Amino acid sequence: xxxxxxxxxxxxxxxxxxxxxxxxxxxxxxxxxxxxxxxxxxxxxxxxxxxxxxxxxxxxxxxxxxxxxxxxxxxxxxxxxxxxxxxxxxxxxxxxxxxxxxxxxxxxxxxxxxxxxxxxxxxxxxxxxxxxxxxxxxxxxxxxxxxxxxxxxxxxxxxxxxxxxxxxxxxxxxxxxxxxxxxxxxxxxxxxxxxxxxxxxxxxxxxxxxxxxxxxxxxxxxxxxxxxxxxxxxxxxxxxxxxxxxxxxxxxxxxxxxxxxxxxxxxxxxxxxxxxxxxxxxxxxxxxxxxxxxxxxxxxxxxxx
Amino acid sequence: xxxxxxxxxxxxxxxxxxxxxxxxxxxxxxxxxxxxxxxxxxxxxxxxxxxxxxxxxxxxxxxxxxxxxxxxxxxxxxxxxxxxxxxxxxxxxxxxxxxxxxxxxxxxxxxxxxxxxxxxxxxxxxxxxxxxxxxxxxxxxxxxxxxxxxxxxxx
Numbered sequence: 001x002x003x004x005x006x007x008x009x010x011x012x013x014x015x016x017x018x019x020x021x022x023x024x025x026x027x028x029x030x031x032x033x034x035x036x037x038x039x040x041x042x043x044x045x046x047x048x049x050x051x052x053x054x055x056x057x058x059x060x061x062x063x064x065x066x067x068x069x070x071x072x073x074x075x076x077x078x079x080x081x082x083x084x085x086x087x088x089x090x091x092x093x094x095x096x097x098x099x100x101x102x103x104x105x106x107x108x109x110x111x112x113x114x115x116x117x118x119x120x121x122x123x124x125x126x127x128x129x130x131x132x133x134x135x136x137x138x139x140x141x142x143x144x145x146x147x148x149x150x151x152x153x154x155x156x157x158x159x160x161x162x163x164x165x166x167x168x169x170x171x172x173x174x175x176x177x178x179x180x181x182x183x184x185x186x187x188x189x190x191x192x193x194x195x196x197x198x199x200x201x202x203x204x205x206x207x208x209x210x211x212x213x214x215x216x217x218x219x220x221x222x223x224x225x226x227x228x229x230x231x232x233x234x235x236x237x238x239x240x241x242x243x244x245x246x247x248x249x250x251x252x253x254x255x256x257x258x259x260x261x262x263x264x265x266x267x268x269x270x271x272x273x274x275x276x277x278x279x280x281x282x283x284x285x286x287x288x289x290x291x292x293x294x295x296x297x298x299x300x301x302x303x304x305x
Numbered sequence: 306x307x308x309x310x311x312x313x314x315x316x317x318x319x320x321x322x323x324x325x326x327x328x329x330x331x332x333x334x335x336x337x338x339x340x341x342x343x344x345x346x347x348x349x350x351x352x353x354x355x356x357x358x359x360x361x362x363x364x365x366x367x368x369x370x371x372x373x374x375x376x377x378x379x380x381x382x383x384x385x386x387x388x389x390x391x392x393x394x395x396x397x398x399x400x401x402x403x404x405x406x407x408x409x410x411x412x413x414x415x416x417x418x419x420x421x422x423x424x425x426x427x428x429x430x431x432x433x434x435x436x437x438x439x440x441x442x443x444x445x446x447x448x449x450x451x452x453x454x455x456x457x458x459x460x
Contacts, residue, residue: 025312080331107330110314118314160420160430173330175341178323221344222411224337225330227429237337238418238431245414 012039012091013099018048020060021104022114032102033057039090045101046074046085049115062115069231072167076115077104082169082229106172122168125184129192129210134203146263148200154261161194161239163232170226170236182215186226186236189217193243199261208250217244334432340403340440347400354393387458394454395447402443402450410436 019034035052046064053060064074067086074085079093079102094101109117135141170186171177177185184192192211196204211217220240227237249255282288323329327342365373380386409415416439418430 023315025314028313028315030315077330081333082330105317108318111317112314117317156422157420160423163423173332175323175338178319179321181318220411221341222337222407223335223341224431225332225335227431228332228335228338230429231427233423233427233429235418235420235429235431238420238429238434241410241417241431242414244411248412 010091011041012043012089013094013096014039015099016048016090016094017100018045018052019100019102020049020052020115021102022060023105023111025113041091043090044086045076045078045083045088045090045093045103048090048101049085049103060115061113063117070165072165075106075117075167075169075172077107077172078102082106082172084167084169084231087231106168108172108174108177109168117168119166119168121181122166122171122185122187125188126166126191128184129188129195130203130207131191131195133195133198133201134206135200136202140263144263146265149261149264150199154199154259158194158198160234161190161197161236164191164194164234164236165232167231169229169231170234173225173229175223175225176219176221180215180219183219184213184215184217186220186240189220189243190226190234190236190239192217193239193246196243196246196257199257199259202260204257205250208247211243211247212251217247220244334428336437336440336444340406340443343399344403344407347396347403350396351400354396383459390458391455394458395451398450398454399443399447402446406436406439406443409439 015036015038017034018037019032021030022033023030035056037048037051039048044067046067049060049062050064053062062074062076062085064086065071066073069084069087072084075082076085077083078085078088085103090101103115105111105115106117109119109122112118133141140146164187166187168187170190174183174186176183189211192207195201196207196211217240220237222237222241224237227235230236246255276288319326319329324345325342327339332338364376376386380390410417416434416436418432418434418436421430
């Protein structure tokens, strides 16, 4: 990201050669195709690909959506590194000396066509780790009337892992996923730990048994490539090591979840007023006390007119 | 080759090459990947050396102790045997040291990054955690111990 910020400030080369790895599922043929693209300051690789698609060759197939690093759709291998195309500035990966950008589909995913990869297995593995809160009291879970207590410290324990956008870059970088299709992969295992460590969840034993499977956490060998490419700093590598450590202790009978949070009713209104800070000044003509006595009612139907 | 009208997904997995080539992907800020590859390579070489070691150490039984003692006496300075010992020392020292690091990190969760609120420049906590220092210590110790082993072997 620091590199992205620096690159945003500088101009990319006037034109770049975008070299795209293409694949035709009908013929089984793979080939590289090169396109010249005129750039502008702030242009991302996704912009360059879209320019190629709009002006040069509309047969290029790829997946993208939000264009701002939130949806996780545009994961690709750009100049040999798994990245999000929408978060990669052209000036980050191309220079006047080497104005070539190679774009390949994510590794370790089946390629449907060109840059489009199939995430079916990825999401099946994600589903396998039960990525949702599970409570013993199913009635309470299905028809919740209260909330679960969670302190800010307890939230921080799982917060970075909950930022995962399922872009698949971690799986693409993982050397174990590269040779073993059955391996759950860094994304699913990090999510497994995210729910295991969540104080609101009660299915930690069930999840640890999933992690103890032959395709589970023990297949990870800590190359940490998943953490190195994660665009959201989710740190799947660290999560898997914590999971493995907990799993070992659990199997030795030394680990159990420290705390399961109890449902708590919503806070009752106390009627206590939060005082305005002394430096706060109301706008001229605004009488706060009068507004409290007679709350302002806005008629929505009039707003529509 | 798929038939006409038939569509087939391309299996895009580097396979075992990903375990032996640290440069199959360009991964910035990831020396752990190099350690992973070296650990795999040295592990396989240690298995091969184990068989070689069994063959060599059965020499006294097949050719007599005198022959063995004479061969060991000849292994002074730079000879094929001492070079082999030097390479073996490098392999074993790295695999052992890195193995200790992996035991600490993987099984005890030691030195792994604690969860934190991601903030710019968005580097995963584990890549900034003490495990990275531990890795550099392993590399440094490996070189130092290998040099000491070389000094002992060749003198």
